[in-house]
Amino acid sequence: xxxxxxxxxxxxxxxxxxxxxxxxxxxxxxxxxxxxxxxxxxxxxxxxxxxxxxxxxxxxxxxxxxxxxxxxxxxxxxxxxxxxxxxxxxxxxxxxxxxxxxxxxxxxxxxxxxxxxxxxxxxxxxxxxxxxxxxxxxxxxxxxxxxxxxxxxxxxxxxxxxxxxxxxxxxxxxxxxxxxxxxxxxxxxx
Amino acid sequence: xxxxxxxxxxxxxxxxxxxxxxxxxxxxxxxxxxxxxxxxxxxxxxxxxxxxxxxxxxxxxxxxxxxxxxxxxxxxxxxxxxxxxxxxxxxxxxxxxxxxxxxxxxxxxxxxxxxxxxxxxxxxxxxxxxxxxxxxxxxxxxxxxxxxxxxxxxxxxxxxxxxxxxxxxxxxxxxxxxxxxxxxxxxxxx
Amino acid sequence: xxxxxxxxxxxxxxxxxxxxxxxxxxxxxxxxxxxxxxxxxxxxxxxxxxxxxxxxxxxxxxxxxxxxxxxxxxxxxxxxxxxxxxxxxxxxxxxxxxxxxxxxxxxxxxxxxxxxxxxxxxxxxxxxxxxxxxxxxxxxxxxxxxxxxxxxxxxxxxxxxxxxxxxxxxxxxxxxxxxxxxxxxxxxxx
Amino acid sequence: xxxxxxxxxxxxxxxxxxxxxxxxxxxxxxxxxxxxxxxxxxxxxxxxxxxxxxxxxxxxxxxxxxxxxxxxxxxxxxxxxxxxxxxxxxxxxxxxxxxxxxxxxxxxxxxxxxxxxxxxxxxxxxxxxxxxxxxxxxxxxxxxxxxxxxxxxxxxxxxxxxxxxxxxxxxxxxxxxxxxxxxxxxxxxx
DNA sequence: CATGAATGAGCCTTCATTCAT
DNA sequence: AATGAATGAAGGCTCATTCAT
Numbered sequence: 001x002x003x004x005x006x007x008x009x010x011x012x013x014x015x016x017x018x019x020x021x022x023x024x025x026x027x028x029x030x031x032x033x034x035x036x037x038x039x040x041x042x043x044x045x046x047x048x049x050x051x052x053x054x055x056x057x058x059x060x061x062x063x064x065x066x067x068x069x070x071x072x073x074x075x076x077x078x079x080x081x082x083x084x085x086x087x088x089x090x091x092x093x094x095x096x097x098x099x100x101x102x103x104x105x106x107x108x109x110x111x112x113x114x115x116x117x118x119x120x121x122x123x124x125x126x127x128x129x130x131x132x133x134x135x136x137x138x139x140x141x142x143x144x145x146x147x148x149x150x151x152x153x154x155x156x157x158x159x160x161x162x163x164x165x166x167x168x169x170x171x172x173x174x175x176x177x178x179x180x181x182x183x184x185x186x187x188x189x190x
Numbered sequence: 191x192x193x194x195x196x197x198x199x200x201x202x203x204x205x206x207x208x209x210x211x212x213x214x215x216x217x218x219x220x221x222x223x224x225x226x227x228x229x230x231x232x233x234x235x236x237x238x239x240x241x242x243x244x245x246x247x248x249x250x251x252x253x254x255x256x257x258x259x260x261x262x263x264x265x266x267x268x269x270x271x272x273x274x275x276x277x278x279x280x281x282x283x284x285x286x287x288x289x290x291x292x293x294x295x296x297x298x299x300x301x302x303x304x305x306x307x308x309x310x311x312x313x314x315x316x317x318x319x320x321x322x323x324x325x326x327x328x329x330x331x332x333x334x335x336x337x338x339x340x341x342x343x344x345x346x347x348x349x350x351x352x353x354x355x356x357x358x359x360x361x362x363x364x365x366x367x368x369x370x371x372x373x374x375x376x377x378x379x380x
Numbered sequence: 381x382x383x384x385x386x387x388x389x390x391x392x393x394x395x396x397x398x399x400x401x402x403x404x405x406x407x408x409x410x411x412x413x414x415x416x417x418x419x420x421x422x423x424x425x426x427x428x429x430x431x432x433x434x435x436x437x438x439x440x441x442x443x444x445x446x447x448x449x450x451x452x453x454x455x456x457x458x459x460x461x462x463x464x465x466x467x468x469x470x471x472x473x474x475x476x477x478x479x480x481x482x483x484x485x486x487x488x489x490x491x492x493x494x495x496x497x498x499x500x501x502x503x504x505x506x507x508x509x510x511x512x513x514x515x516x517x518x519x520x521x522x523x524x525x526x527x528x529x530x531x532x533x534x535x536x537x538x539x540x541x542x543x544x545x546x547x548x549x550x551x552x553x554x555x556x557x558x559x560x561x562x563x564x565x566x567x568x569x570x
Numbered sequence: 571x572x573x574x575x576x577x578x579x580x581x582x583x584x585x586x587x588x589x590x591x592x593x594x595x596x597x598x599x600x601x602x603x604x605x606x607x608x609x610x611x612x613x614x615x616x617x618x619x620x621x622x623x624x625x626x627x628x629x630x631x632x633x634x635x636x637x638x639x640x641x642x643x644x645x646x647x648x649x650x651x652x653x654x655x656x657x658x659x660x661x662x663x664x665x666x667x668x669x670x671x672x673x674x675x676x677x678x679x680x681x682x683x684x685x686x687x688x689x690x691x692x693x694x695x696x697x698x699x700x701x702x703x704x705x706x707x708x709x710x711x712x713x714x715x716x717x718x719x720x721x722x723x724x725x726x727x728x729x730x731x732x733x734x735x736x737x738x739x740x741x742x743x744x745x746x747x748x749x750x751x752x753x754x755x756x757x758x759x760x
Numbered sequence: 761c762a763t764g765a766a767t768g769a770g771c772c773t774t775c776a777t778t779c780a781t
Numbered sequence: 782a783a784t785g786a787a788t789g790a791a792g793g794c795t796c797a798t799t800c801a802t
Binding site for chain 6: 029030050051
Binding site: 403404405406455483486487489490491492493525526528529532533536537539540541543549550556559560561562566567568569570 | 593673719723
């Protein structure tokens with residue numbers, strides 16, 4: 001018996017990702033994904049239960065790639081300031097250098113297609129950062145007690161800047177990005 | 191000759207809005223929208239050219255309602271601080287009290303379905319605020335020269351807080367909201 | 381009470397005729413016909429019972445115009461040879477100078493849309509010619525007893541030549557036409 | 571993997587053919603054709619690109635069956651007289667014994683649905699006859715130099731006689747048919 | 761495991777026709 | 782008489798999924 005071919009799974013992921021970002025969810029039919037991946041439609045159902053399952057797993061994979069990227073240079077000796085800056089910088093550079101991931105993220109972050117539990121599972125990768133933040137709050141280094149509120153100011157503006165950069169509306173160079181980092185830090189640290 | 195019935199147009203808008211937010215764009219078929227609006231599918235095509243046209247006009251209407259709401263209490267004597275606070279507060283309360291609009295906005299803000307020109311048309315409602323900001327920058331009252339960057343810190347966190355509130359992840363009461371307003375002001379005003 | 385406006389009926393006929401010939405029966409919807417005639421779809425139903433009725437009456441009108449044209453120069457002193465030549469020449473020139481009528485005729489001559497009784501009614505205009513032929517047969521001037529068989533050789537080749545001429549496949553000038561007339565006469569008169 | 575089932579393709583052809591002849595092009599919807607062929611509408615699109623493609627291929631198939639039939643008994647030793655008679659007789663008998671083909675032919679011979687290139691491709695089957703005719707003209711055996719003109723007198727009257735026979739307007743028995751053959755030969759050979 | 765064939769349900773849109781003014 | 786609004790049915794076609802090899 002042959003084994004499941006990870007190249008095929010990967011080709012399906014990649015084809016789905018590209019089609020969704022170029023043609024939107026509506027234009028990404030299973031038939032088109034299959035054709036782009038040089039695979040039969042039926043083959044997709046060997047690797048995934050159905051379309052919803054495929055999209056959720058794709059979401060998880062992309063979120064995993066993102067957290068891998070962010071934690072590449074992370075280590076436990078980072079100060080809270082360094083940690084937050086590293087997070088924001090990595091998030092921005094990842095999104096700018098992975099336009100498909102950015103598009104996918106914006107289409108699915110609020111989509112009813114992605115199940116709640118999957119979103120939560122994707123959050124698990126960020127535990128070290130959460131721990132660092134809460135430790136820092138107890139030490140009085142940051143001003144905002146509510147983790148989620150701080151998280152919003154670390155994430156939302158960065159994502160939106162990446163989108164603005166991609167669309168060409170403004171050029172977010174290192175200078176602008178650094179200004180944004182300072183703004184977020186100001187917001188959170190007082 | 192019968193007159194066009196504006197109640198019908200309104201019913202179509204409302205049905206589309208609700209279906210999109212509950213079932214996503216994919217699930218909001220013209221047939222379902224028609225049925226929910228107690229109207230024939232063919233009738234939709236009297237009011238709109240096609241589905242894309244309907245969605246764009248719906249987008250425009252919703253954006254209009256939002257800017258109407260935001261500028262309800264706006265007047266030209268507001269200070270920049272007051273102006274920014276009013277904008278953020280109105281944005282938050284509108285979104286929290288109009289859950290369909292919030293869902294619609296998050297599904298379409300980055301969707302390729304909405305045409306660029308329509309997005310730009312929707313921005314036109316905010317000119318007074320833009321002018322106030324740029325005037326304030328020239329007077330040294332705000333720190334960030336880039337209007338778009340300031341706009342990001344005024345908008346993105348508020349939208350995301352509204353989503354977090356709706357989802358139940360955190361309860362964004364007046365206290366939390368006020369804290370967020372201060373965070374944004376700190377970010378922008380230094 | 382207003383009277384039915386013959387200009388409107390005429391405009392409807394003309395629009396239907398043109399649409400059918402340019403876009404085929406499938407493309408000639410009542411809505412398109414109405415728009416082209418600068419009339420409401422509902423107005424068409426004042427002048428005609430339904431689409432089928434309209435098409436049948438259009439068929440009758442066109443056939444009438446054709447027989448009017450053919451019998452313009454007809455008179456009772458014509459010899460059988462002259463009569464047949466006049467018929468064929470008129471048929472050819474009418475079709476070549478009325479391309480819409482030609483197209484319409486070829487689409488509807490064998491269509492199940494046109495009712496049998498209507499086709500028969502349209503034949504009534506040709507009685508003088510039929511009488512002349514049968515009289516001539518009794519006098520031994522023509523060889524073929526079967527009127528329908530003679531009719532076929534007078535009509536089918538001429539219609540097909542008109543189509544070939546219109547399509548540009550061959551140029552049917554007076555010389556070629558005259559040769560065709562002789563061929564038909566040879567066939568019929570021996 | 572399943573193989574394409576040629577019985578299905580054949581069933582689709584047959585159903586389309588019958589529906590078109592009984593209900594006309596307008597009445598022959600893809601859904602009706604599918605149902606008559608005991609096949610899903612989607613299946614038709616496995617065998618054909620779209621409706622237009624299906625009709626063109628059906629046209630080609632029918633024209634092929636016709637030329638196969640006509641050239642069944644054809645051989646290179648036939649005289650021009652024999653060749654023309656064989657052609658006309660075969661054409662007539664094929665049409666009379668294949669009423670669906672006759673109906674289809676008359677509806678599509680002049681239809682804009684059939685593409686020019688397809689019509690030309692269908693003509694290719696008759697080359698031997700064309701060659702024979704032109705050879706005979708050079709030998710002085712036939713009087714008409716224009717191949718298309720001769721072709722018209724060999725084809726149009728026969729087709730129309732088949733239609734008259736089918737409709738019951740006249741009974742075209744062997745005697746009548748033979749008379750027609752003589753008429754066409756007289757027309758062409760002088 | 762892998763496939764192309766096959767499918768019923770559903771897609772968006774337009775149809776011929778009628779309604780209400 | 783004339784109209785634009787309104788409609789249920791149907792149009793061609795594609796969908797996510799399963800079948801049979």
